[in-house]
Amino acid sequence: MIRFPLERRLAAEFVGTALLLATVVGSGIMAERLAGGNVALALLGNTIPTGAILYVLITLFGPVSGAHFNPVVTLAFSLVGDLRLRHAGLYVLVQIVGGVAGVWLAHAMFDLPLMQLSTKARFGSGQWVSEAVATAGLILTIFGILQSRNRHAIAPAVALYxxxxxxxxxxxxxxxxxxxxxxxxxxTFAGIRPRDVPAFAVAQMAGGLVALLWQRWLHARTGRA
Structure with a gap:
């Protein structure tokens, strides 16, 4: 595997995360405008572009940076020894900055004010359990496919998941x-209140860590045929 210089890997993480957020937020805005109040249709219009762009971005940037676009994924690769801790910290930084840039790009494309704060409540045990489960499944998908040595399946699998x-x-x-x-x-449609962010992040980190530990146990060699 070709090892790209750190600055190129960070650039790939920044651009990839920015394009991911531009798609999530932009498609949410477009879907809500066109759905005529049908929330299910708006969600579908948000879902399909998100899955599609994930396939494209992972295929495009995977060979450069690994196409993490996600601090939990970055932490997981750091914990298994595939990424230096210092580099992992830089990955997380550019992912966050790239995500914000992607949101601003979506606002600019739809002639909305760049600076906004969401008022959409996403709070409660059901939400937190959902985030733990969603993140755990993502980590299991990535590392399970890596264990099978079929890297070409990661992009479609993550997108479909x-x-x-x-x-x-x-x-x-x-x-x-x-x-x-x-x-x-x-x-906009994809927003979450700032006060709800910490609980979501904790649930995501917890779900990802549990999934990584379980996946490592599941695929550990026992020494028996």
Missing amino acids: IVAAYWFTASTSFANPAVTIARSLTD
């Missing part, structure tokens, strides 16, 4: 602290 998780979780599957922070800065 997120599309499914939009609909089977009560929170619509943020599953990503950087995405959660960025979405607190848009008072």
Whole structure:
């Protein structure tokens, strides 16, 4: 595998996360405008572009940075020794900054004020459990496929998982602290109140860590045939 210089990997994480958020927020704005008040239709219009862009971005940037776009994914790779801790910290920083830039880009495309704070409440045990489950499933999907050594399946698998998780979780599957922070800065369909962000992030980190530990146990060698 080609090892790209750190600055190129960080650039890939920044641009990838920005485009992901521009798609999540932009498609949410467009879907809400066109759905005529039908929330299910608006959610579908938000879901499909998100899954589609994930497939494209992971395919495009995976060979460069690993296409994490997510602090939980970055932390998981750091914990298994595939990414230096200092580099992981820089990944997380550019993911957060890139996410915010992506939200502002979506606002600019739809002629909305760049600076916003969401007023959309996403609070309660159901939301928190949903975020833990959504993030755990994401980590299991990524590391399970890596264990099978079929890297080409990661992009479609992650995209399909997120599309499914939009609909089977009560929170619509943020599953990503950087995405959660960025979405607190848009008072549109995809938003989340800033006060609800910390609980989401804690649930995401907890779900990701539990999933990583379980996956490592599941695939541990026992020494038996």
